[in-house]
Amino acid sequence: MLLVMALVIGGLYATAVYLMLRRNIVKLLFGLMVLGYASNLLLFTVGGLVRGKPPLVPPGATAPPPGVADPLPQALVLTAIVIGFALTAFAAVLVKRVYKVTCTDDSDALRMTDS
């Protein structure tokens, strides 16, 4: 299972880089989204992939039994998803505005501030 996740995460990173290197700014946006997913999935996976063992502390004990999945990365990943959602929403509006103001979706044409 871990190997599958590692391959999926690697594939997502590769896709993201490919999309971000395209000249179309909409694909750039998609690339950013996929990059965020890849990092979120990585964060989720480091918590350990365990089935059917909730991290609950049994009565009388002070620590959960060994072998449970670490709940903290799942909490972290929720935070990261929320933040990523807000940033993606902003980036989507920005891309739309850029297209409206500059009338082009080719990032090579956006050179006004570079020279």
Add this chain to the structure above:
Amino acid sequence: MSTLLVLPVLIPLVSAATSLVAWRSERAQRAIGVAGTGALLAASLALANAVVREGAIATGMGGWPAPFGITFVADMLSALMVAVTGLMGFAVAVYSTAEVDRERRSFGFYPLLHVLLMGVCGAFLTGDLFNLYVCFEIMLIASFVLLALGGERAQMEGALKYVTLNLVSSSIFLAGVGLLYGMTGTLNMAHLAERVAELSLTHPHLVTAVAGLLLVSFGIKAGVFPLYFWLPSSYHTPPVSASAIFAGLLTKVGVYAMIRVFTLVFADVASVYRLLLWVAGLTMVAGVLGAVSQFNVRRILSFHIISQIGYMVMGLGLLASPNVTARRLGLIAAVFYIVHHIVVKTNLFLIAGVVRRLRGTEELKKTGGLLADAPWLAALFLVPAFSLAGIPPLSGFWAKLAIIRAGLEAEQWFLAGAAIFAGLLTLLSMIKIWNEAFWKPLPEGATVPAGGGRAGLVVMVAPVVLLAVVTILIGLFPQALLELAGQAGDQLLDASAYHAAVDLATGPGAP
């Protein structure tokens, strides 16, 4: 005690919330802007005072003990950074009441400014790596909107580049945090330091790999050599108040994160330090050469931010040296440099805004004659300009002297030479601005805004004077700041005070 630590985050939060409540009254937002940042300045100075008197202090959010809850820690470096953030926030808030146009002010300029300051202060104070990520994001989202607010074409193009590269940086940071948590099982920086030290004995390559991820991420945010391209293509596009606060604080948050993580968490990653030395030299030279070819005031200054980042990174990179004196001097110089640089660079951007107000443009070729029209502005410009170039007796001289001495002590002859060379070219750029904007007569066909642009000028000049006075004071009495920077450097080199303040509760039952 613990309240003092939270106040620099709480005050901007409350100010932002009250400005949002007062959305309809742009006047009230302006008042809250000045009052809120004034309160932040007072709180940050109180915090700095407490840290000077009592050493590093820490507090756990919600009363949770250290490795379990989110810890806020203020050692001397954090306290200095927060204090200077408060000063910049206040200066820019006052300046913006006259500089930012009415549309932007009534579309949320002030709430965003407060949120930005909250993120910056949080990043300086937090002792938790994931919380650092969250603070970065708070700061970023506010800066995205501040950058794009107004929707001019240049702003849109600049914002697209800025947003893309910063999101990439955040994503890399998140991946680094995730891997580090997977390896160590903790996010508290003091706790991480212990675990990483153990881990680097068994898995040195894993540690170096994660350190590399964090280095790239902070490098993008700080704008170091191969990763800086977003900076000069975006910083000159928003209103001057926004770009002044960006120029002063945002890249320095990246440098701060680098210093914090690579002295505390990864206390001995020699490969990173050696890489940083190369990066520092190339950043200094590439930034200053970029500036030479520019003719827009804020673009010149943006390239100089990059070049100056090189000096700060050089201070950190000198940790590669086996010489103990050089290591200590390097860190002290880096801290001194950051404080000096934030004040001076913000001030130069504010002056660029005054030039823009008086002449209606920032293109040097279309301006001129300001020495005759506004001799006081010429005098005010010389203070931060000479300080940036490193001319005594201003703050930049001591900062450059300290960093070059540290470089010589570490026997990094080329790096010290590059620092001197970059300093000379900085002087050239400043003379270029002086010649073009102040010395030469107004070119044929150039127009001056109606009324000479004098409306509200006093409000814009007051913060410039304040920051110029701070620069002169640091220059005349460098001993006081050097002493604080010395304490900061010692605390960074020997983290026992930091660890004692955090007071890890790693007894039985701890995972």
